[in-house]
Amino acid sequence: MRGLVRPVLLLAWKDLLLELRTRDIVSSVLVFGVLVVVIFNFALKVTPSQVDQLAPGILWVAFAFAGILAMNRAFVLEKDRGSLEGLLLLPVSRDALYFGKLLGTFLFMLAVEAVLLPVFIVLLNFAGFSGGLALAILLATLGFAAVGTLFSAIAVHTRSREIMLPVLFFPVVVPVVIAAVEASKAAIGAGGMVEYGRWLGLLGAFDAIFLVICPWVFGLILEE
Amino acid sequence: MERAESKPHVETAEDRARAGYNRLSNALLVASGVAMLLNLYLIFIYAPLDATQGQVYRALFVHVPLAWISFLAFGITFVGSVMYLWKGSRRWDALALSSAEIGVLFTTLVLVTGVFWAKPIWGTWWQWEPRLTTTLILWLIYVAYLMVRSYAPNPRQGARYAAVIGIIGLIDVPIVYFSVEWWRSVHFPHVVGPLADEGTLPASMRSVLMFSLITFTLLFAYLLRERLALKRTEDALKDLRDTVESKQ
Numbered sequence: 001m002r003g004l005v006r007p008v009l010l011l012a013w014k015d016l017l018l019e020l021r022t023r024d025i026v027s028s029v030l031v032f033g034v035l036v037v038v039i040f041n042f043a044l045k046v047t048p049s050q051v052d053q054l055a056p057g058i059l060w061v062a063f064a065f066a067g068i069l070a071m072n073r074a075f076v077l078e079k080d081r082g083s084l085e086g087l088l089l090l091p092v093s094r095d096a097l098y099f100g101k102l103l104g105t106f107l108f109m110l111a112v113e114a115v116l117l118p119v120f121i122v123l124l125n126f127a128g129f130s131g132g133l134a135l136a137i138l139l140a141t142l143g144f145a146a147v148g149t150l151f152s153a154i155a156v157h158t159r160s161r162e163i164m165l166p167v168l169f170f171p172v173v174v175p176v177v178i179a180a181v182e183a184s185k186a187a188i189g190a191g192g193m194v195e196y197g198r199w200l201g202l203l204g205a206f207d208a209i210f211l212v213i214c215p216w217v218f219g220l221i222l223e224e
Numbered sequence: 225m226e227r228a229e230s231k232p233h234v235e236t237a238e239d240r241a242r243a244g245y246n247r248l249s250n251a252l253l254v255a256s257g258v259a260m261l262l263n264l265y266l267i268f269i270y271a272p273l274d275a276t277q278g279q280v281y282r283a284l285f286v287h288v289p290l291a292w293i294s295f296l297a298f299g300i301t302f303v304g305s306v307m308y309l310w311k312g313s314r315r316w317d318a319l320a321l322s323s324a325e326i327g328v329l330f331t332t333l334v335l336v337t338g339v340f341w342a343k344p345i346w347g348t349w350w351q352w353e354p355r356l357t358t359t360l361i362l363w364l365i366y367v368a369y370l371m372v373r374s375y376a377p378n379p380r381q382g383a384r385y386a387a388v389i390g391i392i393g394l395i396d397v398p399i400v401y402f403s404v405e406w407w408r409s410v411h412f413p414h415v416v417g418p419l420a421d422e423g424t425l426p427a428s429m430r431s432v433l434m435f436s437l438i439t440f441t442l443l444f445a446y447l448l449r450e451r452l453a454l455k456r457t458e459d460a461l462k463d464l465r466d467t468v469e470s471k472q
Contacts, residue, residue: 158375171364175403
């Protein structure tokens, strides 16, 4: 276990450091997320009476699409700079690589979401923030990152990788999207505690399943 | 290379195996062809008119067997994918790919027949109901399965990536199903699908359905064998080309 923790933290730290110095992902993804909210505002003409119903959906579309951008970067940078081979040569297990990348992506997404959420609350004008919502966001983002890390490792090797990632990723994470939207809706106030707990449970179950399967197959696809 | 030097009239074990394979495929072709004609007669002439749905319900005899067999096809893809990742043999990959292609074809037909059946019965082309939604997601996953192969840098990596999707895709199906079921029950009453009264299907209709299932299973077996043979030829051709190129 100790042998896994240190490489994972170091790998995630490497990605974070790179990001802190370039601010490539966070800035571009942030602008993109705000644009999604703006476009939705015009597309749906959100009125104060509907905001509780519509806001969770808009929020998760913004998070999911912004997340895709962040995931894409995780391996694209490694591939384009030829450092992927270097990573593979590291004397650490494939699991460590997977969880390191997962942690990096997870933290990027959380950072983006932490900035997007207040912007979103202001622009759509709803009383949003609660501990329940934060927990739902945390679990759903973990699920996104778990599946996204695996698929971005696949997509990066394919032609037209920008389109391959969403094509692979979205069908599989449909349950997370549903559960995330419903849990957020319940947390914001349109549903009860029972419902909230139920959706949170599904999110937890999804995370658990994919945190077992994804590292297992990740090792298989990276073999050269 | 050795084949070209051997005398043409000598029948090798490989030739015999191939001839046997083709004979069985041809037998399946004839059997599924005859069964299909009989099936059409049973569906359109023998099966009685439905009291509530009239003629439209006859879609059931195509729609339901295709749906069942597409699940079978994706099950085979799952097994082929697991075995390919485990053993690394190209035969397992060929099985997974062939089955997935036919599965996507059959699922497409399920969705199309379903849409045209739903319109006169439910009044809408589509319902975001668990079974329908799961079928659509399943279709999307296996389209991605086929796409990742053609977008991969080389066939070997494509096979590997596809196998991963073949495994995760099938594991995802029950999760999608339950999440949509929960989601639906929160917002809308359950849609009573035309299949909800399956238990009360009259005996004559039930036997037509069973016959149709057998017919489409024969068709599936035939298509699978043909696709496998085609894949084998493709691989052999590719190997031959690689050998020639490496000699030059």
